[in-house]
Amino acid sequence: MLQVIKTASAFRDWRNGAAGGKTLGFIPTMGGLHAAHLSLAQRSLAENDLTAVSIYLNRTQFNNPEDFEKYPADFQEDLAALEELGVQAVFAPTYEEMYPDDYRYRITESEISTVLEGEHRPGHFDGVMTVVMKLLCIADATRAYFGEKDWQQLQLVRGMVEAFFLPVEIVPCPTGRTESGLAMSSRNRRLSPQGLELAARFNQAMRAAETPQDATRELETLGFEVEYVADLEGRRLGAVVLEGVRLIDNMDLAETAAAVASKA
Numbered sequence: 716m717l718q719v720i721k722t723a724s725a726f727r728d729w730r731n732g733a734a735g736g737k738t739l740g741f742i743p744t745m746g747g748l749h750a751a752h753l754s755l756a757q758r759s760l761a762e763n764d765l766t767a768v769s770i771y772l773n774r775t776q777f778n779n780p781e782d783f784e785k786y787p788a789d790f791q792e793d794l795a796a797l798e799e800l801g802v803q804a805v806f807a808p809t810y811e812e813m814y815p816d817d818y819r820y821r822i823t824e825s826e827i828s829t830v831l832e833g834e835h836r837p838g839h840f841d842g843v844m845t846v847v848m849k850l851l852c853i854a855d856a857t858r859a860y861f862g863e864k865d866w867q868q869l870q871l872v873r874g875m876v877e878a879f880f881l882p883v884e885i886v887p888c889p890t891g892r893t894e895s896g897l898a899m900s901s902r903n904r905r906l907s908p909q910g911l912e913l914a915a916r917f918n919q920a921m922r923a924a925e926t927p928q929d930a931t932r933e934l935e936t937l938g939f940e941v942e943y944v945a946d947l948e949g950r951r952l953g954a955v956v957l958e959g960v961r962l963i964d965n966m967d968l969a970e971t972a973a974a975v976a977s978k979a
């Protein structure tokens with residue numbers, strides 16, 4: 716039976732009581748769960764004795780208030796999906812519970828967090844790392860699962876866990892995609908049916924282009940507002956806006972080279 720836990724101390728009681736001595740897989744989310752979130756939960760259920768999912772829309776990581784307000788969420792629907800999978804616990808705190816310090820204390824990184832997403836979303840990664848640090852401290856998980864769609868986030872969380880000697884294994888999981896190749900995201904729910912169709916071209920254009928500049932030109936021609944496309948440390952990363960919805964994606968550069976070679 717799924718337990719919904721609202722406070723850090725109640726979660727700790729559960730972890731040290733009913734969940735004591737068991738391996739725990741943990742999946743941090745902001746709600747609005749989709750198939751990719753559920754696949755992380757399934758993987759965790761297969762690899763651990765117990766699985767907990769946090770549902771917390773973390774306002775400190777939103778630099779754009781409209782994006783925060785419009786973030787799709789249906790708590791009851793999320794709970795029903797997790798219960799059906801057999802997840803044992805959901806942690807769903809309030810802002811006051813997560814930030815008793817009102818965000819006076821925060822985690823900052825000075826390199827990876829300053830480029831691409833960090834450059835376009837000032838303060839975003841401070842909010843992400845701070846809330847993930849808090850969640851990991853509360854959860855006391857054996858493993859925590861993160862999707863590769865948020866590539867910079869994944870690198871920063873891994874680096875933070877190493878830097879602060881946190882006793883948890885970070886498990887990277889491949890980006891969940893629709894049949895058209897569109898990376899799954901809660902924000903996709905805000906797109907119109909035509910927008911959803913066009914959104915699939917984001918990944919296709921990034922993959923097929925020889926250079927980030929070519930990808931940018933192609934995406935702009937298709938009607939996307941391009942924030943950036945860049946090649947960095949073996950990956951191509953991009954962020955675009957479509958119908959007022961911000962989308963991100965990334966892929967191994969070997970995959971783009973293969974696509975280019977197959978075109979030749």
Ligand code: PAF
Pocket residue numbers: 743744745771773776843846847865868
């Ligand atoms: O990837 C997300 O959904 C969020 O950034 C996370 C990790 C749950 C922190 O709020």
